[in-house]
Amino acid sequence: MKKIILLGYMGCGKSTIANKLSKVIEIPFVDLDKKIEEKINLSINDIFEKYGEIYFRKLEHEVFVELLNSPDSLIIGLGGGTPCYANNHELLIGDNVVSVYLKASIETLFNRLAHNKSKRPLIADKSEDEMKEFIAKHLFDRSYYYNQAQHKVIVDDKTVEQTVLDIVEILA
Ligand SMILES: Nc1ncnc2c1ncn2[C@@H]1O[C@H](COP(=O)(O)OP(=O)(O)O)[C@@H](O)[C@H]1O
Numbered sequence: 001m002k003k004i005i006l007l008g009y010m011g012c013g014k015s016t017i018a019n020k021l022s023k024v025i026e027i028p029f030v031d032l033d034k035k036i037e038e039k040i041n042l043s044i045n046d047i048f049e050k051y052g053e054i055y056f057r058k059l060e061h062e063v064f065v066e067l068l069n070s071p072d073s074l075i076i077g078l079g080g081g082t083p084c085y086a087n088n089h090e091l092l093i094g095d096n097v098v099s100v101y102l103k104a105s106i107e108t109l110f111n112r113l114a115h116n117k118s119k120r121p122l123i124a125d126k127s128e129d130e131m132k133e134f135i136a137k138h139l140f141d142r143s144y145y146y147n148q149a150q151h152k153v154i155v156d157d158k159t160v161e162q163t164v165l166d167i168v169e170i171l172a
């Protein structure tokens, strides 16, 4: 069955948009981070702290593959790093997969993440100045992977509803 995959940098809106899209098109939404947290019964912060990022990436890959192999139609909201590890980007172009990169500018990401970083271990301890530089460089490094998606939606200056409508059009 069909898997609709939303990807993009932290704060681009994957979880928010997927939640709303799910209500509009009546396909269940699974947030990969939440699924990982439930599987191991630890928060993303605790997984990073106790076991480190490499362990998280291994788990992330396993749970992503499990979701792709499930018999149901699903909307899957990835984590910001998911396409960039374990060759996960190759899974964005399979049969029965529709992948959408939610593309946000550094400015948009900075504005959204500045007050929204405590549950994101990669940026939780950064100052505002450090954040801007980090996002710029990190986004550059990751763009190659994000651009493997089949579709791209620019999310800057759009409401949640507008972005959802853009995705609905892609799916039509
Ligand atoms: N137009 C918008 N589209 C999506 N998210 C928005 C928008 N405007 C503000 N936000 C906020 O930006 C944040 C995006 O976070 P989230 O959905 O968790 O992103 P991600 O899962 O990609 O890290 C949320 O706090 C959301 O309320």
Ligand SMILES: O=C(O)C1=C[C@@H](OP(=O)(O)O)[C@@H](O)[C@H](O)C1
Pocket: 008, 009, 010, 011, 014, 015, 033, 044, 078, 079, 080, 081, 082, 119, 120, 121, 122
């Ligand atoms: O960009 C990343 O490497 C990460 C993004 C997070 O997901 P969101 O993009 O939903 O914040 C989460 O998977 C983890 O903190 C690592």
Ligand SMILES: [Mg+2]
Pocket: 014, 015, 031, 033, 077, 078, 079
């Ligand atoms: Mg998310």
